[in-house]
Amino acid sequence: MMTGDAAPGFWRTVWLLLKVSRRRAGGRQSRQRQLLNNRRVNWAANLGSIGAILSLLFMLLLHGLAAFSVMTAVEAGQVARARQHGLIPVRQWFYNDAGTARQYIVSDQSFRSEAEHIAHEDGGDEDAIEAQLRTLVARSGNRHLVPRDDAAPGLSALPRSGALASMLGSIILIWWFAMVVCQGEGLDLDLQRRRHPMWEWLLSHPIGAGAVFLAEMLAPLAANPTYWAAPAFPGILYGVTGGPEMGVAAAILIGIPLTVAAACVGKALEIGAMLRLPLRSRGAAIGIIGWFGYASMILMFFVLRLMPGIAHGLAGWVDDGDRSWPVLRLFLGMDAAGEVSLWRGVALCGAVSAVLIAAAVAFSARSVGQGLSGAFSSDSAPVRPGKAMRFGRDPLFRKEYLWFVRDRSALVQVFLIPVTVAGIQLINFRDVMAHAADSWNFCARRASSSAPISCGYWGRNR
Amino acid sequence: MTIAGEMVAEGEVMAEMPTDQLRDRENIVTIDHVSKSFGDKIALNDISFVIPEGQICGLLGPNGAGKTTLFRLLMGILKASSGSLHVAGLDAFEDRVAVKRLIGFLPDEPVFYSYLSARELLELSAGMHGLDVEAAMAAIMPVAQRLRLAGELDNYAEDYSRGMKKKLGLLLAMLHAPRLLVLDEPTNGLDVESTHLFYDLITETAAAGTTIVFSTHLMDHVARLCSHAVIMGEGALIASGSLGALKARYGEDDLEALFLKLTARPHAA
Numbered sequence: 001m002m003t004g005d006a007a008p009g010f011w012r013t014v015w016l017l018l019k020v021s022r023r024r025a026g027g028r029q030s031r032q033r034q035l036l037n038n039r040r041v042n043w044a045a046n047l048g049s050i051g052a053i054l055s056l057l058f059m060l061l062l063h064g065l066a067a068f069s070v071m072t073a074v075e076a077g078q079v080a081r082a083r084q085h086g087l088i089p090v091r092q093w094f095y096n097d098a099g100t101a102r103q104y105i106v107s108d109q110s111f112r113s114e115a116e117h118i119a120h121e122d123g124g125d126e127d128a129i130e131a132q133l134r135t136l137v138a139r140s141g142n143r144h145l146v147p148r149d150d151a152a153p154g155l156s157a158l159p160r161s162g163a164l165a166s167m168l169g170s171i172i173l174i175w176w177f178a179m180v181v182c183q184g185e186g187l188d189l190d191l192q193r194r195r196h197p198m199w200e201w202l203l204s205h206p207i208g209a210g211a212v213f214l215a216e217m218l219a220p221l222a223a224n225p226t227y228w229a230a231p232a233f234p235g236i237l238y239g240v241t242g243g244p245e246m247g248v249a250a251a252i253l254i255g256i257p258l259t260v261a262a263a264c265v266g267k268a269l270e271i272g273a274m275l276r277l278p279l280r281s282r283g284a285a286i287g288i289i290g291w292f293g294y295a296s297m298i299l300m301f302f303v304l305r306l307m308p309g310i311a312h313g314l315a316g317w318v319d320d321g322d323r324s325w326p327v328l329r330l331f332l333g334m335d336a337a338g339e340v341s342l343w344r345g346v347a348l349c350g351a352v353s354a355v356l357i358a359a360a361v362a363f364s365a366r367s368v369g370q371g372l373s374g375a376f377s378s379d380s381a382p383v384r385p386g387k388a389m390r391f392g393r394d395p396l397f398r399k400e401y402l403w404f405v406r407d408r409s410a411l412v413q414v415f416l417i418p419v420t421v422a423g424i425q426l427i428n429f430r431d432v433m434a435h436a437a438d439s440w441n442f443c444a445r446r447a448s449s450s451a452p453i454s455c456g457y458w459g460r461n462r
Numbered sequence: 463m464t465i466a467g468e469m470v471a472e473g474e475v476m477a478e479m480p481t482d483q484l485r486d487r488e489n490i491v492t493i494d495h496v497s498k499s500f501g502d503k504i505a506l507n508d509i510s511f512v513i514p515e516g517q518i519c520g521l522l523g524p525n526g527a528g529k530t531t532l533f534r535l536l537m538g539i540l541k542a543s544s545g546s547l548h549v550a551g552l553d554a555f556e557d558r559v560a561v562k563r564l565i566g567f568l569p570d571e572p573v574f575y576s577y578l579s580a581r582e583l584l585e586l587s588a589g590m591h592g593l594d595v596e597a598a599m600a601a602i603m604p605v606a607q608r609l610r611l612a613g614e615l616d617n618y619a620e621d622y623s624r625g626m627k628k629k630l631g632l633l634l635a636m637l638h639a640p641r642l643l644v645l646d647e648p649t650n651g652l653d654v655e656s657t658h659l660f661y662d663l664i665t666e667t668a669a670a671g672t673t674i675v676f677s678t679h680l681m682d683h684v685a686r687l688c689s690h691a692v693i694m695g696e697g698a699l700i701a702s703g704s705l706g707a708l709k710a711r712y713g714e715d716d717l718e719a720l721f722l723k724l725t726a727r728p729h730a731a
Contacts, residue, residue: 007563007592016589020578027577027618198575200539205590206562278501371534371541371555 017215076311077165182293231255287412566635
């Protein structure tokens, strides 16, 4: 009898499985190189590392965008609050002109330009804003104006910025975390997953389910560049509020634990779906998680532009005294005076990460409480299409139709992904059309007049 | 022990053994009124039987009889809807970590991690059994050579043929020299020579004291190798016991004829 005296402990098992994950990643890479070389692509040997670097750079850009979205959200909330208090945020030069010289010195061009800038930054109708600016400046100079930098001092003034700024910043922070949670091991969506044979094999050894699942949770960290770049997010936010050194420290001390926690929560959701949901709902649940990860990542690119409009729209609905959105302030380790403390942030984010990791492992291990078969319901019997349905007499159409009727993951493939891609393309198309219109107008006016004419946003800035 | 269905009582199972051996032997597997449902589908219905230690037991039944489900219950991969399964006195589900130190399992269709060689898989499995990896590899190497797999150990297991995967699965199941080997259709996909090699190995392993339970559709192999047989049909136990006792009870000398007779009338008394 060769049975070991002691089965490996929790951490030994995790270590063994992680070591194997790394070895598999190496094997995968060398196999890809081998395949490319077989196609006589001579530069294939270097392609893997270049691809990895490009992916990492893209993900760094994405997390950077997310961090700037938080800042934009806070500033948009601050601007909306100023407007609620009857102040119009304007650029410093306009504020100075309006304060010192009254409206007869402020040129028509300046009013127009400032109104366009406000409409672009904060939303609203240009003509209405221009009329409002003219009235206010005529009546009281710059008393009802505020320099934009004073109206939106940014993250450092978060505790004094009212509920809207805290709420918007916190929502983007939570959204970023949810996006990271839903990344999984990559962008490919496996919607057909019915069971996980490797879990069966692993759990045929004398090892605990908790250790197996913790290793599963940590494995995506080695495979997905979204996770490699995620620490940049807290790094940038702390860097902006506390300086570059604090940013680097935050990336390491806060970013890494949070990233690990996000990977664990994401895998726990996947494990929960695999072990708790009925057979034909698993693919759908995992597909929706993957779709959310993808859609929220793409949507992050549009947040910067949409946020002022959102803040403007929400301003009337949020009670300025509401203190129920402290998430961003706590994340930044900020006290009531706006003082950022790295150690306070490290302690809080560390504690949250530890709780999330422990909860994810416990949830996953508990999910095996009914065995690996998962939940079964009446969906093990196929739904029979109604007799009245005449569509799909052709066997090929019928096959697709029956899949659509019976497999809940069809929701993701038929609706969510196409709608997301169409939405992105619509936004892009709208931008292309707007720029084309601006360019056409600019060229047309240039052709009809020799005077310099500002046209379109890029021509409007002074 | 209450034994349900059309089956041979525990005393009868042991009837062919000398009394002193009978007294000393334990039942390494005890299955007591086990049922398992998947939603509305009943996969196993009130199954009870025992397997004495040191025997080779063949699990027979037509497709969909519940053999694989029974093995997965025995491995603690699934939880029984009702009833209990014990391996060497340990509950197969509640004590599943301890039970897996005693069992080696070969699934019907072994699946291996991609981008790991067979050697790396064996090393991983040895590590997860808490074995000295080098000693375990040294011990399993003669078996690998015998199964003509030793020269392929450094290739990716994912790229193996079905038969080679079965052989690797057997090596993995035997790596920790378990007390009980559970083999789900072990010769599926094997060529004739490998099948003989496989069964020679099983016979030798059993002679060394390991209890072996395997499912198969090949009656002649059961007749040649097994001391015991369990016959299932439509999730229910039809008969179980020593081969001699079963043949005597149903008046059939040929196991295949006996099997056809019993499975043709699955719930007959």
